[in-house]
Amino acid sequence: MKPGMASIRLPERAILGEAFRDTFLKLDPRELIRNPVMFIVEVGSVFASVLFLLSGLSPSPDSPPWFIGSIAIWLWFTVLFANFAEALAEGRGKAQAANLRRARMDTTAKRLLAPERGSRYDVVSSAQLRRDDLVIVEAGDLVPGDGEVIEGIASVDESAITGESAPVIRESGGDRSAVTGGTKILSDWLIVRVTSNPGDSFLDRMISMVENASRQKTPNEISLNIMLSMLTLIFLLVTVTLHVFATFSSGGATSIPLVVLIALLICLIPTTIGGLLSAIGIAGMDRLIQTNVIAMSGRAIEAAGDVDVLMLDKTGTITLGNRQAVAFLPSEGIDAVTLAEAAQFASLTDETPEGRSIVVLAKKQFGIRARELTGQSADFIPFSAGTRMSGVDVDGHRIRKGSLDAVQRFVAAEGGSIPNCVLAAVEQIARSGGTPLVVVDRRLVLGVIHLKDIVKGGIRDRFAAMHRIGIRTVMITGDNPITASAIAAEAGVDDFMAEATPEKKLGMIRELQAGGHLVAMTGDGTNDAPALAQADVAVAMNSGTQAAKEAGNMIDLDSNPTKLLDVVAIGKQMLITRGALTTFSLANDISKYFAIIPAAFASIFPELALLNIMDLHSPQSAVLSAVIFNALIIVALIPLALHGVRYTPATADRLLRRNLLIYGLGGLALPFPCIKLIDLIIQFLGG
C-alpha cells in the first residue's frame, strides 16, 4: 500500500461504526432480495421468530420455546454477519469516495476568450464548463476539470487523486499533457482545453466506481450467483419434501418439528459463500485501489485474472528508463584513461541520464574527478538532431561523442577514418544489445563507450513467475531486433517485438486475440490509444495523455507500468477466493447432515441415532450447534474474504491441488470438531 494512500483513509474505527449501522439497514428485504441465499435466510429467521412467539401457546417437548428462540436468534445472526461482511467491505470504498468527492467540490474557473495567456477571461463555476472550453489555471488554482494542456508548463499537486505528495510536471504536447480536475497548480501556469462535461469527469467516474463496486456484478459473479440460487432452490425443495417423506414413511403419526426443518434448510443452502460473495468482489476492487489502480469496471479486474499475454513496454517496465555507460573500450594505442577523461569532459554539461552515467563511470573506474570548468574557455556543443553528436571544443581539442555514422562523417571531414578495431568494438556492442558511442578528438578516434539498458532488479524472477502460471510476456520496444533480442534474453521475457510502431502493436494484439488469447498492456502516449482500446486489459498511466486514459479500462495513478503484474495477481486472487469459499461452503454440508438428520428424526426413527457419529448431546443441541457453526463460520471467514486467499504464482494444477486440499477437504473435516465443540459448550450451559 502506498503511504500516501493510507493518509487519505478514514480511521478504521469510523469505518467499523458505519459498517455496524449499515449491517442493520441491509436487513431491508428489498435490498436483500438481490442476494437470494441470504434472502432465504431472512425469511427463515422471520419464520422461526413467529414460531417462537407461538410456541408459548402450545409448548411441545420436541421443540421447547428456548430451543426455537435460540434457533431464531442465530438465524438472525447469520443474516447480520453476512450484512456486516458486505458493509465492512463497502466501508473502505465509501471512505475513499468521500475523500475524492471533497476534491470535486465546485471551483471557479477562468474561462479564456482567446487561446493565449493574457487574453480576457470570464470567471465561471466549474460546473458551467463544457467540452472544448479553454481555461487558464495559475499557481494556487485548482484545475476546474479534466483537460489537455495546450500551452505552458507547471508543477501540479495530484495528491488528491493519487495520494502521492510529490508534485508532477504537466506541459503541452507529448505524453504529459493531461490534467485532472481537482488537482492543484503549485507553480507557473497552464492553458487547458476542457475534455469532459460536468458529471462525466475522471474524478466522477472514479467516485462512482469506488462507490458502486457492490452494485455491478462481474460476469463470474453472475454465473456463481446462478449456481448458488439453483442450489438454494433445490435445497428448499429437499426440505419441504422431507416433511412429506418423513410423515409418510413413519406412517403419518408424527413428523419433524418445523423449526428443525428451517434450521436444516439454512444449514444446507450455501450461506457461507452466499453471505461473503459480494464482500469478496468489493474487497478485490479495494485491493486494486490500494495499489493505486482504478479499474473502470469490475469486468476489467476479472479479465485481468484471465489474461494470458502481457505486452510490456521495454522502457520503464523492463529496463530502467535510460541507458547507462558500462565500459570504455579504447582504440588501439589509446590509454583507457585518456578515453575516459575525454568522454567525461565531453559529457560534463550533458544533463541526459546517459551523459551523467558516463561521468559517473569515469569517476568510478579511474577516479577521474569532474574538472573545474571555471577559467577554461570551453565551448560545449549540445546534442542536435542535425549532427546527432554532442561534445566540447576546448584548447584546440574538438571532442565529439555520438553514433558511429554521425562520428564517421565528422572524422571524415577532419580528414581521418575509423580504425578497424573500433569498428569491431562497435559491432560487438551492438550485437550484445548495447548502444555504442564513439568518442573522437578531431581526427583521432579515442574509442567506444558501451551504453547499456539496465534491466530492473527482480524483474527476471517476476517474468519467471508469470511464465509458470502460463502467462506469456512480450516486450515491446522501438529498438532494432538485435538490441531487442539481447535485452529480451536478459530480462527473461518469452517474446519481443522490435521496431514497434502503434500499427504493429495493434496488429499483434488483434492477431493474439484471434487465436483466443487475452491480452493486457500498459500505455501512456496518444499513439498507444488504439492498442489500449483493443487490449482486453489496458492499464493507462495517469501521467499519460487524455486519449490514452480514455482508451484504457484501468488507470494506474502511480504511472508505474510494472504494476500490470500486480493487477493480474489481484484479478486471480479474487477468483480464487470465490472458488475456494464456494468449495468450502458446499463441503460443509456433509457434516451438517450428520448433525441434523439423526436429530431431526429422533422421535420418529430413533434407529437413525446410529448416524450421530459426533455423539452430540441431544437433538436440540445438535441442531443448534449446526446453526451456530453455520453463522460463526461467516464471521470467521470475513478476514479471508476481505484479504483474499493467499495467492502464490503456481501452475493451475498445483493451485487446484492446494486449494482443493485446504478448502475442499478442510471444508469436509473442519465442521465436525467445531460442531462438537459448540455442542459441548451448549451442554455446559445447560442446553
Added chain:
Amino acid sequence: MNALQIVVIPFFFIIFTLLSMALGRFMCAVFRRDAGMNARFSGSWERRLLGMIGIRADFEMTWKQYALNLILFNAIGMLVVYTMQRFQSILPMNPFRLPAVRADIALNTAISFVTNTNWQAYAGESTMSRLVQMSGLTVQNFLSAGTGMAVAVALTRGLIRQERTTIGNYWVDLVRSVLFILLPMSICLSMLLVSQGVVQTFASGIEISGIDPQAGNGDPSNGKQVIPLGPVASQVAIKQLGSNGGGYFNSNSAHPFENPTGLSNIIEIMAILLIPGAFCFTFGHLLGAPRQGWILFGSMAILFLPLFFLSAAEERMGNPALARLGVEQSAGNLEGKEVRFGALTSALWASATTATSNGSVNSSHDSCQPLSGMVLLLFMQLGEVVFGGVGSGLYGMLMFAIMAVFIAGLMVGRTPEYLGKKLESFEMKMAALSILIPPSCVLIGTAAACLVPDIRFSLTNPGPHGFSEILYAFSSAANNNGSAFGGLDASRPFLTVTLAVCMILGRYWVILPVLAIAGSLARKKRIPSSSGTLRTDTPLFMLLLVGSILLIGALTFVPALAVGPVIEHLQLTACNRAMP
C-alpha cells in the same frame, strides 16, 4: 457362493473396458464426417436414406433448429405409438385379440418408449399386440437411443467447433447412430441370444399341461396353460444395447425366453454397459484427446465399482431376518432372484441396469437388501451419468464436468473453461437446469404421490419400504431409467400421468439445455491452453468430477434415502444387534 462367479466379475470388467475402447474408436469413425472406414459404402447408404426423406446431408443446423427437429420427431413418435396402442384391436398382428390399451397407459407407454425410459405400466405379453411391440415399441427403442446418441455427438461438436453457429444435422446423426451402430450390433446380439435359446418366432404360443393345474395364467379348469412366444430376441437385443430396457415379457430378463442361461445373462449385462462406456472413448477420439475420454470413463468406473461392491456384498450376505428364521443364506439373498443367475450376477445386473439408464431387470429389485436397494436408487439419482444411457450418459456427465470445472476453475484464478471453451453465465444456467431438473421431478413427484390419500393401497408395503417403492418409481422415471422396484401398482392413473410428466421433463429438460450449451460453445473461440489452464485430463480432475457428482447427488437425496432404505436397513439389523 459359486467360485466361478467371483472369477467372472473382474474378467467381465476387463473385457468390458477392452470392448468399450474398440467400439469407442469405431463410433468415432462413424460420427466423423470424413469417416475413414469404408466412407464410400456407408456414405452412399446414408445419402440414399436421407435423400428419401428429403434431407441434405451437408445441411447444418443451429442448436435451435436441431432441437426443434428433435422435439418434433419425438412428438410424432409419441403420437404414432399412442395411436397404435389405442387401435391395436382393429390392427393386424394381434393373435391374442388383445383389446385397445387404456388411454392413460397408452400415453404413459408412448412417452416412456420415446424418451428412452421404457417404464412399463403394463404386462407386455398380455397388453400389447405384436404390431405394437415390433413396429411401435421396438422402432422407438432404436430411435430414442439414436436421439440420445445424436445429442451427445452434437454437444461434442459444440466443444470442438470454433466460431460456428451450427452444431450438425440431427437427421444425419440419428441415421448414423441407428444404421451403422445400433442396427448391426442388434443383429449380432440377437443371433448370440438365439444361440442361447432366446425365442424369435411368430408362433402364437405353446399350450402345455402344467404339473399343478392351478398354476399359470391359463384357464385353470382344464389344467392347460398357454406360454406366449414372439419375436423376442430382436427386441431384447436393442432393449439392452440402446439402454431402453422394456422387455417383451412382463418379467423382463428374468423370463427364461428372454434370458435363458448364465452366458446369455453375462452377454446381456455387457450389452447394457457397452455403448455408454464406449461413448467416453468416442468423445476422446472425436476431440483428438483420448485422455479426456479416459478421464470420463475412469470417473464412471470409480463411481460404479464401490457402489456395486456394496450392493454385491449386501446380496451375498443374505437376509438377516430370514437367517434368524433358520433359512439357509449361504447362497446369498435369493428372494426375488433367478437361481440360474445367483445373487452375485443378479446384483451386477441390477447395478448395471440402474447405473446406465437401461432399466431391464433379471431379478426383483424390491427384494434386494435395503442398502443394495439404496445403491440402485442412488445410481439413478446421480442423474444417470455412471455410464448412463446411450449418449445421454455422456452428455449428462459433461454437464457435471461443466459444474465441476466451474467451481474448480475459479480456484485456479481464471474464468472457468472446459476444453478451451470459456464457461459463462449462460452455460452455467443451462448446466444447472439440466442437472437440477431431474432431482426436482423426483422430489416433487414422490412428495405428491406420498400425499395421495389412498396411495398405500397401491403399495405392497407400508412404512420406509413403501416409501422406497414410490421414490424408486419417480427416480426411475425422471432419470429415464425405466426399471421398476416392483411392489408399486404403477397402472393407477395418478401414477401413469405423473410418471409420464416426469419422463418428459427428465428427458427434454435435459436435452434442451444440453443443445443450448452445444450451440453457445460452438460460437466461442478456443482459448489456447497453458500451464495456467485447469487441466481436465488428470487424475486430480477425475477425483474432482467424482466428488462433484457425489456432492450434488448425495446432498439432494441424503434425507430421502435416510427415511427410506437407510432406516429400513437399520431396523432390519437392529434386531440382530439386540439379540446377538
